[in-house]
Amino acid sequence: MIVLDPLLSDAEAEDVVRLWHDFGSYGQYSNEGFDTQFAPELPQRYDARENFVRTGGRFRRDEDPGLLGARTNYFRETYAYGDDVFADGAKALMHHDVLVEAARRVHGREVIVPAILYANILLPGQELAIHTDVPEYRGANRKVVPQWLLVVMHHSGLFDRWRMPIATAVTYFGAARGGAFAYYVGDEPHTYEPRHNTGVVLDTDSVFHGVDRVLGDESALSVLRSGQRLHHVGGERWELRDRDGSTVLATFATDDLRYSVSWKGYCFIDDAECEVWRNGSDDLTLDLILDTLLADLDVERPASDADFGRLLIERYIEFPS
DSSP: OEEESSOSOHHHHHHHHHHHHHTOEEEEGGGOOOOOOSSTTSOTTHHHHHHHHHHTTTTTOOOOHHHHHHHTOOEEEEEEETTEEOSTTHHHHHTOHHHHHHHHHHHTOSEEEEEEEEEEEEOTTOOEEEEOOOOOBTTBOTTTSOHHHHHHHHHHTTTGGGBOOEEEEEEEESOOSBOOEEEEETTEEEEEOOOTTEEEEEOTTTSOEEEOOBOSOOGGGGGOOTTOEEEEOSTTEEEEEOTTSOSEEEEEEGGGSEEEEEEEEEEESSHHHHHHHHHTTTOOOHHHHHHHHHHHHTSOOOSSHHHHHHHHHHHHOOOOO
16 A cells, blocks of 8 residues: 655645635545446445445444444545546546656556546545445446446456456545554555545455544434535535435534545556556456356346345355454
């Protein structure tokens, strides 16, 4: 893991905070995702959520499943995905030399293509379940394949020929308390205590990681429900509102919220390997993915796609003990 401290100049860090505020409002991660059609009954990160609720998280806390669900139903918005930029100011961070050079060091690959930039916001009392990130393959990414299935593919080891190694930078801004970045080396947990304008860069598709609980007044978790949004309303003030935005359910100061920006870059050996990805000459298909997994399992395919998905997650994703 590479630590970037400081990450940016003071002026650049102020620009990121301004980007955070100016974006306006943030929806919940549970509502994010593309219409990938296969097993739509399963949430995009069904694997991580179910493990978190079943085990009580990294510290095995014995809490009501509903409360545990609220603890990990944090807020996310995408600032940029490939050539599509959704937020003013995102492009400068997306292509920042510091992040590109760190990505080269993570995988030892020279050609880096900045891919995704997104923000995570956690309320006091929230934490991020232990998980590995969503990998990508030629012909198979989160726009066309469920996120949990992409994770299964990586853990299975059956699709390495198509895998596009990704370096991820998790960068931090603001002054929230708690919310350490937890990561595993084998079954051994380690933590990095985030500070304003710092970051870590690693292969989060392969390293199990999460976020420890953010400190502060947890009372908003009792009213947190799916479909709500977090709104910046000026200065250092934020409001949690109901689905239609008409009712304020809780208020926060900027420093109550744990804010991070994740940057992802595709890492290629050379331009020729990059071109194979760009021209789609060696792409996976959903049918090939499912047939390969089913053949490896050597079982009869379950009657429903959702049951098939649950079986794949159970068989291939082994969380740290």
